[in-house]
Amino acid sequence: MLIHAKKILDFIMLSAQAPTLTEITEGVDISKPTVLKILTTLEFLNFVYRDEVNKTYYIGTAMIGYSEKALSGLDITKIAKPYLTKIRDITGETVHLGIEEHNEIVFLEKIEGNRSVALKSRVGGDLPMYCSSMGKATLATKTKDEIEKYADSVDFLPRAENTITNKARLLKEINDARKCGYAIDDRENENEVMCIGAAIEKDKHVYGAFSVSVPAYRMTPDQQQKIIDLVLDAKAKISKQV
Known part of the structure; x- marks a missing residue:
């Protein structure tokens, strides 16, 4: 499951524009129910943010702390x-x-x-x-x-x-x-x-x-x-x- 989560985060990060659930599913080649389940968990943890209007996903603010800590080390x-x-x-x-x-x-x-x-x-x-x-x-x-x-x-x-x-x-x-x-x-x-x-x-x-x-x-x-x-x-x- 962690490997799937990383693939999803990588896809969102590398996308030119914030992707939808369908675009993520097609891009990572994982079933839509599994992608949705992982995205829901990632959103709860603030690893991703979902735009309710456009139904698109962004990298969440929780990732900032991890990246800053990694670079500071x-x-x-x-x-x-x-x-x-x-x-x-x-x-x-x-x-x-x-x-x-x-x-x-x-x-x-x-x-x-x-x-x-x-x-x-x-x-x-x-x-x-x-x-x-x-x-x-x-x-x-x-x-x-x-x-x-x-x-x-x-x-x-x-x-x-x-x-x-x-x-x-x-x-x-x-x-x-x-x-x-x-x-x-x-x-x-x-x-x-x-x-x-x-x-x-x-x-x-x-x-x-x-x-x-x-x-x-x-x-x-x-x-x-x-x-x-x-x-x-x-x-x-x-x-x-x-």
Whole structure:
């Protein structure tokens, strides 16, 4: 039952608009009576909220406390945020902080830029490692066997115009990231968005990763080098404090 409840909460959270009971039932492929029973319990616990007029469901206020507690317990957020905010202030671009979880990168923090375009990312959301700078930077910290295991198990689904769709290219970019200390997402996850990211590592332990997202038209060679320098500097300073 808990697995069903999570599927329902995930569907509501990821829906572009608040879904109805029928839409949830179709989306999670669970019988309508079961979905209704779970939603009724979740509503009683304030995990979901039901709009009586439109008959639609929203994530409830009880979830806020859980998310805040989870994030407050992650020291990497507290340590990294001042450095990432500084990058945002210098560049005007959006900066993300994430951690690896189940072969995905989960966003812990999103520091919005004042020059940024609308991005799909959100705190608590995730994205594949093979097509993100944070993911490739994280993979670059792993052993050869771990990388091979990941590359052999992942489905290289195209997400944008330049998504990595084969193992050979991924292995090359991971190798490049290991050599230079950062990774690049060149319009691989979102069209016309580039990211430069690095892993936060100390004593062979990876605490997370961060990236700077820039519209491709603003990523001139000079701007790219400036961001690389900022990323490497922040990586070194954060790693000293973890």
